[in-house]
Amino acid sequence: MASVPNDIFFATATEINQKLKAKEFSVVELTRAFSERLQRLGPRYNALALALPEQARSAAKDVDGDIKRERFRGPLQGIPFGAKDLLAYEKQPTTWGARPYAGQVFDYTATALKKLAKTGSILLGKLAMVELAGGPSYRYASASLTGPGLNPWDRTRWSGGSSSGSAIAVAAGLATFALGSETSGSILTPSAFCGITGLRPTYGLVSRHGAMPLSWTLDKIGPMCRSAEDCGYVLQTIAGSDSEDPGSAGKSFYYTPQYARDFKDIRVGFAPVDFSDWAEPAARPDFAKALDTIKSLGVKISEIKLPEFPYGPVISTIISSEGSSVFEPLIQSGKVDELADQRQIAGLKAGLEIPAKDYLKAMRIRSLIQNAFRDLFYNVDVLLAPSRLTPATALTQPLDRPLSDRQMPSVPGLTALIPAGNLAGLPALSLPCGFADRLPIGIQLAGQPFSENLLLKLGRAFQERTDWHKRRPPLGEES
Amino acid sequence: MPGKLTRRQLAAALSSSAALLAQAPLPPLPQNPDEELKAARDQNRQIGEQLARFPLPMSTEPATRFKA
Numbered sequence: 220m221a222s223v224p225n226d227i228f229f230a231t232a233t234e235i236n237q238k239l240k241a242k243e244f245s246v247v248e249l250t251r252a253f254s255e256r257l258q259r260l261g262p263r264y265n266a267l268a269l270a271l272p273e274q275a276r277s278a279a280k281d282v283d284g285d286i287k288r289e290r291f292r293g294p295l296q297g298i299p300f301g302a303k304d305l306l307a308y309e310k311q312p313t314t315w316g317a318r319p320y321a322g323q324v325f326d327y328t329a330t331a332l333k334k335l336a337k338t339g340s341i342l343l344g345k346l347a348m349v350e351l352a353g354g355p356s357y358r359y360a361s362a363s364l365t366g367p368g369l370n371p372w373d374r375t376r377w378s379g380g381s382s383s384g385s386a387i388a389v390a391a392g393l394a395t396f397a398l399g400s401e402t403s404g405s406i407l408t409p410s411a412f413c414g415i416t417g418l419r420p421t422y423g424l425v426s427r428h429g430a431m432p433l434s435w436t437l438d439k440i441g442p443m444c445r446s447a448e449d450c451g452y453v454l455q456t457i458a459g460s461d462s463e464d465p466g467s468a469g470k471s472f473y474y475t476p477q478y479a480r481d482f483k484d485i486r487v488g489f490a491p492v493d494f495s496d497w498a499e500p501a502a503r504p505d506f507a508k509a510l511d512t513i514k515s516l517g518v519k520i521s522e523i524k525l526p527e528f529p530y531g532p533v534i535s536t537i538i539s540s541e542g543s544s545v546f547e548p549l550i551q552s553g554k555v556d557e558l559a560d561q562r563q564i565a566g567l568k569a570g571l572e573i574p575a576k577d578y579l580k581a582m583r584i585r586s587l588i589q590n591a592f593r594d595l596f597y598n599v600d601v602l603l604a605p606s607r608l609t610p611a612t613a614l615t616q617p618l619d620r621p622l623s624d625r626q627m628p629s630v631p632g633l634t635a636l637i638p639a640g641n642l643a644g645l646p647a648l649s650l651p652c653g654f655a656d657r658l659p660i661g662i663q664l665a666g667q668p669f670s671e672n673l674l675l676k677l678g679r680a681f682q683e684r685t686d687w688h689k690r691r692p693p694l695g696e697e698s
Numbered sequence: 699m700p701g702k703l704t705r706r707q708l709a710a711a712l713s714s715s716a717a718l719l720a721q722a723p724l725p726p727l728p729q730n731p732d733e734e735l736k737a738a739r740d741q742n743r744q745i746g747e748q749l750a751r752f753p754l755p756m757s758t759e760p761a762t763r764f765k766a
Binding site (some may be wrong): 248533561577580 | 714724727731734735737738739740741742745746748749750752754758759760762
């Protein structure tokens, strides 16, 4: 067998799986190459929480045996991946990115990881994250046990969070895909900042058993990959009913974009002001091209605005109330003071004091938000907007301060789509769509609950017409 | 039973809170843990006031089902 070629680090799961079946290299060889690379380059970007080379090697050996006997288990068989360190892996540390939990060990493995193991995917290790997934809020990129996530495109920039290590690992070719989680923006933001494809599934589609809770009514686990197609295969594997997750929707997912409706029948809504005024000026040319590419698919495009609600206050109240309740023992013990970010410490403490009337008011408004989105989707199938309005921020940028002093438009466009979509439980797909100041930018497609195949169909078609998802960051000599 | 909100009621509630937020100058970054805690409490209080201004039909129940 030949050694593993360098291009493999940036290949998609489907490409690698074909080469494994063709016996161009073994799963053990592939795993060894990825493991070494993750351990060598991961720390350079503060992306690695825990390497699992022995476990990976043992699993790879088993998969090689299966392939030898022609027991094929799907496109993720033999594919090396990483998981956000918010997911439990039996008898190994699971730190949740936070010093107070540095020695935490569970005696069980998260459902999503078990499902990937069953299909023969190889877990290389756990990936860094913002402490406690950033709940309820934090000020600096450095809010992590492993330090700030450094963007592979420019190490003076942030990777985005809270699924920072997951995005870095995929962007830098340290893993073929990764699992992340989103409560409000934690998959879409790092995906956009690092130039990868990220999918936030419908609430309840993927089991959260074995995942750190932050907000029971908002948390989702999802794939972060090199293409929309890979996101489809990963979601197909990890989705499904789970009696151990009280939020489980009891639904499976089969990646079948070919059965989604024709492009001519897909209605895409967008707000021109997002692209012309809200977006950072340097990002506007590539955002405009992305919009043109979507239009060129033959979909029906129309202008739309979000239903008017105080999305920010509603989601902030829900995350603060639920997160502080989850972490009440940490707060009461005083160990909360060991966290890295002062704003986060204060936010957790203050969250315990939020009156029941505020939480209930937020949840009642949320009912109206969900109804309003149900109505909105009578008129459109997909909402299109920039994933983030700017490229990755500087590492030292306080995240609770405006990024620029330029005059912002008076109309909101779809700028609240991340909190709104999370409150309504909607799936969303972030696709790399260009660069601004040599940093990646992305667009997001959000759809009605359980419309992942529709989003992935659009995402795949977009990526057939563009090559942004194939671009590689300048990793230097060590790459 | 109170009916649905009118668009005018909704717009008034939202524009007042959004406008106030947009106009409010940002406070300086807190310098120590006590200031951080005070800032976090102040922020929660302001958010609570924003939520309180949002008119809701009496019959609106909290979102407790997320199986969309």
